[in-house]
Amino acid sequence: MGCYTSICENAQKEFPQLKEQAERGMHALDTRFKVCPVCMDDSPEDVIKLECSHQFHRACVEGQLRARWTGKRISFNYMNCAQCRQRIAHPEIDLSEHLAFREKVIGMCLKRALAEGGFEDVSKAHKVSREAAEELVVETMVAYECKKCSEPFCGGRIDCTTEEEIDADRLQCAPCLWESGPSERKCMEHGARFAIYKCDSCCSIATYDCSGNHFCDCCHAAPLARKNYPCPGPGKCPLGIPHPANTEGVVQQHYKAFVLGCSKCFANDEDPSRAATTSSVSIARF
Numbered sequence: 001m002g003c004y005t006s007i008c009e010n011a012q013k014e015f016p017q018l019k020e021q022a023e024r025g026m027h028a029l030d031t032r033f034k035v036c037p038v039c040m041d042d043s044p045e046d047v048i049k050l051e052c053s054h055q056f057h058r059a060c061v062e063g064q065l066r067a068r069w070t071g072k073r074i075s076f077n078y079m080n081c082a083q084c085r086q087r088i089a090h091p092e093i094d095l096s097e098h099l100a101f102r103e104k105v106i107g108m109c110l111k112r113a114l115a116e117g118g119f120e121d122v123s124k125a126h127k128v129s130r131e132a133a134e135e136l137v138v139e140t141m142v143a144y145e146c147k148k149c150s151e152p153f154c155g156g157r158i159d160c161t162t163e164e165e166i167d168a169d170r171l172q173c174a175p176c177l178w179e180s181g182p183s184e185r186k187c188m189e190h191g192a193r194f195a196i197y198k199c200d201s202c203c204s205i206a207t208y209d210c211s212g213n214h215f216c217d218c219c220h221a222a223p224l225a226r227k228n229y230p231c232p233g234p235g236k237c238p239l240g241i242p243h244p245a246n247t248e249g250v251v252q253q254h255y256k257a258f259v260l261g262c263s264k265c266f267a268n269d270e271d272p273s274r275a276a277t278t279s280s281v282s283i284a285r286f
Helices: 009-014 016-026 058-067 096-115 120-128 130-140 174-180 273-277 280-285
Strands: 047-049 055-057 141-145 152-157 195-197 208-210 213-215 259-262
Touching (some): 096 120, 096 130, 096 141, 096 152, 130 141, 152 208
C-alpha cells in the first residue's frame, strides 16, 4: 500500500476515507522501535508515534506535559517533541489546556508591552499582526508562576535579570502581594493604578518596574549593579519628604516599596492613560 501522507488536500476532501487512512499511517508504530528516548526503556507496550515520526511511551509524553517548564520562568518548550522540538501532535494527546494557558500568558505580556513605553518593536509588529507581536513578546518579556496561588503573571523585560538571580520563593502575583503588602502612604480611594513610587535606590520618582523592583531612568540603566546613592538629607533631598533609606537596588532583591502619593489626587485626572500604563508588578507592590 502506498503512503497516503502525500495525497493532496482536494483528494482527501473528496474521499474522506483516504484521509483517515493517511492519519492512521502517520501514527502507525515503526516496527524498528528500540528504546524510548525519555525513559530509555525498550518495552514496546503503550508506545505512540507522534506526527514528527518519533516514538515514545505514552506515559512519558504525558509526564512531560504534567511537569511543564523546568526553570523559574514560564516557557512552553515542554509541549515539543523531546527529540526534534516540533510541537507534540497525536490524536490521543490533548494539548488544548496547555495551548490555552500559553495564550493567556502571552496575552498578558503583550498587553503590558503595548501599555508601557520601551517596546516600540512590539507596537510596530502589533500593527502588522498579533502573531508577529506575540513572537517578539516571547523573546523580550518574561512571565512567572505565583508561588502562593499558582497563577501566571508578567514580570517585565527578560533582559532585566538572569535565571540565577531570581528568588523563586518570592515570586507572587499582584493580588497576592496586595493582600500581604503594607498600607502606609497608599491612596485607598484610587488604588495602585494611580500610585507614584520612589526609586528603590535613589531619591527620584520611579519610572520602571523590573520583576518587582522600582527604578528611575538612571538606575534602570544598571539593574544588576549595586548602587550607593545616599539621601543628601532634609532640605536637600529632591523628594522633599522623609523616606526609607535608599537601597543597593539590585533587581530581584526585593525591597519594601515606598509610595510617594497618588497621581489622581495630584490633579492628574485628565490623564486617563495613567491607569492603563501602570503594570501588574507596580500594582502588586502597592
